[in-house]
Amino acid sequence: MSGIDAALDVTRGERDRLRSVGPDDVEPASALTFARNVFVPLTTACRYTCTYCTYFDPPGEASLLSREDVRDVLETGADAGCTEALFTFGDTPDARYTAIHDQLDEWGYDSIHDYLHAMCELALEVGLLPHSNPGDLTREQMGDLAGVNASMGVMLETTADVDAHSGSRKKTPEQRLATIRAAGEAGIPFTTGILVGIGEDWDDRAESLLAIRALHEEHSHVQEVIVQPVAENERWSGPTPTVETLRRAVAMARYALPDEISVQVPPNLAPVREVIDCGVDDLGGVSPITDDHINPDYAWPGLRELESIADDAGVPLNERLPTHTRYVNDGWLAPRIERAIDREDEASERYRTVLGWS
Template sequence: MHRRVITFSRNVFLPLTTVCTNACSYCCFKTPVREGCVMTPATARLTIEAGVKAGCTEALFTFGERPGEVSGFSDHLAALGYGDILDYCYDLCEYAISAGILPHTNAGVLTYGELDRLKEVNASMGLMLETTADVPAHRNSPGKDPAVRIAMMEDAGKLRIPFTTGLLIGIGETPADREESLQVIAGLHRRYGHIQEVIIQNFCPKEGTEMGGAATVPTAEFAETITLAREILPSDVAVQIPPNLADAAALIRCGVDDLGGVSPLTIDYVNPEHPWPQIEELKGLVGDAWLRERLCIYPEFIRKGWYPKGLAALIRRLQKQIEERSL
């Protein structure tokens, strides 16, 4: 009998800023412009170095969408010597590479040119679609316009960027909306072949937010969405769930292939109330399946050469590192 394989990535999470132009009804990540609203280069470098020492292979760079459009933010960034958050991210990606860890950037909606530039220093990139539906939770979030996000995902495909996307379920969408969202993602992958994984993430209410009193998705409904994702998505696209937000052990059998990035060092800044399970705990969650570590760029994209040539030696070294760990 073939033994199932469930994968994960060992990462370190770097939220470069929590300033954001969107105002989603469920989000506790966003903060106003204030002192310390940008992670300093010193802190970022120390975090990267600590991640390398902890055996992490992925540096996850993320930040609020278009923070430069928020009044006063540019002054804080200028104090660090930068005029654009993307320039800052680019430089830190270069530092991560020099330190021995692969960058993966999720910076919200980007233009074709911005994607093309960041592609030079990233092994993979991502953007959550969340939903194709027009939901009240996004009424104050121009960056959550589904058409805008789908267009960026299409640009990533044209640029051959190994890409992560996903659904956020329980924010006002219907089961039909979820099916439509998955069909859109599947269609993009069939056209461009660039979707590595699709995260099926459950909404978790956050105290103090507009949706703080809303109920999360029942486990049975979550399971149905995972099963639907596995049925709709092409077989070479992994279905991922976040193991810190749901009963992963109960959901694995529904068609889960991957448990995402798990950090031995940093918290989940988007869901800080939910700590990561550690690696040994993951082994218990997958049951009889084989838990296997991976890089943030999946093996098939490495084989196709969909990465900056300057990352070739580092990818080979980190592949060897995780192979030795699995022995």
């Protein structure tokens, strides 16, 4: 039993049982949901150099959006009817990124996380609910951001030690699991997920899903699990997972996780129509105005395409907020987020309409 297994009570028997699951062992979902978001790539600096990732830029080339740039993106999103501001950046930029740190210091911020906090406040001011994906966080950092985020997320990716994560600044599953646990301890509705095709095997996929389930059982905070195939890009030429592989992985996720956790497959990265019957019930955040900056070669589908996917599956398509509705109804939101929904203004009315409250 690995250290991860022991810490999360994942047994070989559980992994073996989950490995045997296939599409015939799960039922199709009765509805599909999606969120309308605007993508804000706060910085392209990242301490890691994962071999499948095109998002990060090396020191000297990484960008940092100014407050004015962020406001422009947010206002465009609000005007387009979005409800979510998706903030993302690579994991905490290390000391190599002197230009990024110098710029933050010039603007009066001690760290990228302080800047993120301020930009989340700006999003609420403009009329969008923040959902931040800032990589690995300490419990203190998570708690600080909890007050200005409707929900947050980080991809577990895998519990395996894969070559794609190798290098002098190695991403480890222990760090990712600690971040997911910290989110639970801070009471933040949280999205996570696995990557399929970065060198992991079926044992690893099963272990990863069971680890997520174990953390959710501790804190009840995981709102959604993404099953994302690695996509070919300028840095990654490894094989893309087959449809059969993806169908099996999605079915395993649906089987392993409690019913209240949604299973998402990104519609710009996966053949959604061919896996929808394996338990997919969410299509994630989709932007009508910004690119998927993590996967820039793969455009978001339009709303009509999402409606077509749902129609072909014979299920309704419902818009949601970044926070899944049950967490809104069950009192998980920070006071600042609750006030944003309850105000008497255009943005708040938009939130309540999505929730079905008006």
